Amino acid sequence: MNFQKILVPVAGVAVVVLAYRFYGWAGVAAAATALVMWVLLHFTRMMQVLKRAANRPIGYVESAVMLNAKLRPGMTLLHVIAMTRSLGQLKSVKDEQPEVFRWTDGSQSHVTCTFVGGKLAHHELFRPALPDSPPVQDAPPAAP
Secondary structure, three states, X not given: OOOXXXXXHHHHHHHHHHHHHHHOHHHHHHHHHXXXXXXXXXXXXXXXXXXXXXXXXXXXXXXXXXXXXXXXXXXXXXHXXXXXXXXXXXXXXXXXXXXXXXXXXXXXXXXXXXEEOOEEEEEEEEOOOOOOOOOOOOOOOOOO
């Protein structure tokens, strides 16, 4: 169960109640203003990340290897979208858990991320095999 969905609203109500108890209605006004400011800051960050991602192709990242190196379990989907500046290509059934997204770079390497409840649970890097390089010509023997 995601306790954050319960604890954050309970903490907000507790702050307002404590503000009323210690400072009266002026405390309620100050606490409510601070809570609204906190919500607006998070909303503004989310909109800024999504605005940047809207201008990029879906599922594209500059370097899948660098993205793979930066990913850590527990990161939120919004944080990953902010790092890639791109929405991931959805690979799972829409609105079902777990959600699987893929980001691909120009060399066809891709990172597949699995999100459970909006948090990164697993990520995997795939790099295509490089084509065989032409055989190296034997160098002429060195002069004595």
